[in-house]
Amino acid sequence: MNRELLQAIYDHRDICTAVERRQEERALELWEEKARLLSQEEPAERSAMLEALSQSLYDYILRVQGAAPVEFRHASREMYTRTLPQAALVGHGAEMIRQYIRRMNEDGRQDDHIRMACCYIATHLSEPFTLETVAKHVFVSKCYLCRMFRNQTGQSFSQYVTAQRLDRAEHLLRHSGLSIDRIAEQCGFGSAAYFATTFRRRNGMAPSAWRRQLRTQQKAG
Incomplete structure (x- = not known):
């Protein structure tokens, strides 16, 4: 042949x-x-x-x-x-x-995978999970999930998770009296030092300073 x-x-x-x-x-x-x-x-x-x-x-x-x-x-x-x-x-x-x-062409199924992943992330923010952990939970490969996160959210998986943790942290700083250490723990940052570094990168100041500034503005308002 x-x-x-x-x-x-x-x-x-x-x-x-x-x-x-x-x-x-x-x-x-x-x-x-x-x-x-x-x-x-x-x-x-x-x-x-x-x-x-x-x-x-x-x-x-x-x-x-x-x-x-x-x-x-x-x-x-x-x-x-x-x-x-x-x-x-x-x-x-x-x-x-x-x-x-x-x-x-089954875009609906792809969207379902992302929705399931985002739901898992939102309910496990305090835990130390990985891309592989979430991929197994929604029954797809980690390479596929990584690609779909970037395609559908405009962020990498790690960027998305960090943003969600920071959003949760800001909410707790605004609406609770929890200590910085406790907020870092509840938002899955591992340590208060890492939380402070990540928070400062996005907001330009430490979490404690951000909270003080917010309370000052609220009093002035």
């Missing part, structure tokens, strides 16, 4: 890239071009090509989205484990591609 044919059977990176970009027509066009190369080959080669496409799409979407579309992988297996005529090869491959593009 020549090199061009082997590449057509097993190398589907160009199709995966088109799927990631939601370029359905381009992906289908590339698939049909590859499938035509096998028009004179044995059914075993057609099955091998369809299996390779299924595996490539599954692996690629898992890497890009961080969530495994196992239902599509299982459905694909039913297609490539049978003896395939040429017409079936083209049709089955096209259906796989459409399924995965639909998966890439």
